[in-house]
Amino acid sequence: MTTLLAVDTAGRKVLVVGGGPAAAHRAAALALEGAHVLVVAPRICEALVDLHIDGHVEWRRDVVTPDDLDDVWLVHTATGDLATDARVAAWAESRRVWCLTAGAPGVTPGAVGAAASARVPTADEVNVALAGSGALPPGRRVARPDPVTRRDHPGRVVLVGGGPGDVDLLTVRGRRALALADVVVTDRLGPVAVLDELGPGVEVVDVGKAPGRHPVPQNEINRILVDRARRGQTVVRLKGGDPFVLGRGGEEVVACREAGVSVEVVPGVSSAVAAPAAAGIPLTHRGTVAAVHIVNGHDELSDAACLAVRDRSATVVVLMGVATLAATVHRALVRGASPTTPVAIVERGCTPTQRVTRAELATVVAVARRREVTSPAVVVIGDVAAPGLLEVDLEQLLDGSTLPVTAERMA
Structure with a gap:
């Protein structure tokens, strides 16, 4: 039997075991709630690196030990390894510390090798609790996918x-x-x-x-x-x-x-399309360009891409190209691209921390270095990256010179 509770972690030490995306998401959520988050893992993903550098979480670069549970109020395991998660859960159980396990099967709390002593409630449990408290209007439900019934099937x-x-x-x-x-x-x-x-x-x-x-x-x-x-x-x-x-x-x-x-x-x-769109950059625009060329930033800029930049015949989108930006720019310039060609770099597109850096081809490397541009980012090269492309001249709009042609105006 379980009891649905809300746990206040603000100002309390929480241990997150694991360095992958699941651990990063949990750590970020706990840090946002004001918890003092300690992440223990030999390696961590880039999202956790950012959280650590920004001072939101502490990282101990090692394999988890029982001592890491000292003074901890809550443990969250997210290693992806069932044996490790179960071992940490057992340590937490012996210390009477609540433990959540991400993405691993749960068993009865207190049992030998228990995977967790706490869990995230199902949608039905949340609905029942909210309805009972009066917080959920009649007929309304919290939408959260419930686990489906498994059937025997080929993998x-x-x-x-x-x-x-x-x-x-x-x-x-x-x-x-x-x-x-x-x-x-x-x-x-x-x-x-x-x-x-x-x-x-x-x-x-x-x-x-x-x-x-x-x-x-x-x-x-x-x-x-x-x-x-x-x-x-x-x-x-x-x-x-x-x-x-x-x-x-x-x-x-x-x-x-x-x-x-x-x-x-x-x-x-694809981020090749989504990140520019989120930044207000159309990859094609009537009267500007009608083709797109997507390239891998790990490789040297191809002859076709250089030609597209030089002739302004296609927008060139570079994925995974932050580390090689200088080489990409140099090759485009050497192959005849105009130094004034517009460039936009969209970092972390479609996320709350999205940032756009704009410059001309000749100066974009220096500007990106000054702004400390980092991956993940999408680089857009071409006239569509020019600032103000989609802006409207309000004075012309007010005097009617740019109003769309309608039946009323035609009359």
């Missing part, structure tokens, strides 16, 4: 494009796939907050890459997908953006098909 893999980061930009089909998942294999990018909506018993495996750090190589990711599907599990590979836009989704599809594993692809909103 399969679903590659879900999670979009640029905001949960609201995850497709309905993507959410449905997550509601049926037994295992979610996730990156550091994309809608990490959706992991909170997973039902009890759903395992979360973090395989996220960060610039210069690929702890789980692609062949190992492929092996995980195939292995879990062969166990009869539904495996959702949650990727940022779209799986087939510089997301290596094609490689994962091939690996599954070679192993005889059923695989489905759920398209996502």
Whole structure:
């Protein structure tokens, strides 16, 4: 039997064990509530690095030990390893400290090897509690996906494009796939907050890459997908953006098909399109440009991309191009691009911390360095990146010179 409670963590020490996207999301939420958050993990994803650098969380770069639970009010495990989570939960149980476990199966609190002594309530429990307190009007319900009933089925893999980061930009089909998942294999990018909506018993495996750090190589990711599907599990590979836009989704599809594993692809909103749109930059605009060229920033700017910038025949969008920005700019200039070509860099597009940096091609590297631009970011090169492209001249609008032609004006 459980009791639905709200826990006040403000000013209290909370331990988060794990360094992946699930841990980052939990740590951020706890820090926002005013908790003193200690993260213990040998490695942490970029989102946690940012939280640590900004002073929102403390990070101990090591394997968790029982001493880490000293003076802790609440423990949250999110390692993705069931044995580690269970061991930490047992330590918390012995100290009478409440413990939550993200993405691991729960068992009866107090049992040997218990995975957690606390859990996130289901939608039904929240609705009952709110209705009983009078906080929820009659006929209204809190919408939160409940775990679905599992059926015996052959294992399969679903590659879900999670979009640029905001949960609201995850497709309905993507959410449905997550509601049926037994295992979610996730990156550091994309809608990490959706992991909170997973039902009890759903395992979360973090395989996220960060610039210069690929702890789980692609062949190992492929092996995980195939292995879990062969166990009869539904495996959702949650990727940022779209799986087939510089997301290596094609490689994962091939690996599954070679192993005889059923695989489905759920398209996502690519950051190549979404980040510029969120910044008010149309990749195509009538009278300005009618084509788009998307490139991988890890590679040298192609001849076709250089030609597009030089002739202003297409907007060039560079993904994963912050670290190589100087080389990209140099190659474009050497190949004849105008130094005054507009450039915009959209950092953390479609998130509350989105930031846009604009400059001309000749000065953008210095401006980006001065503003300390960091990944993830999308670089847009071309006339559509010019400031004021979509602005309206209010004086002309007021005197009617730019009013649209309507039947009334034509008369």
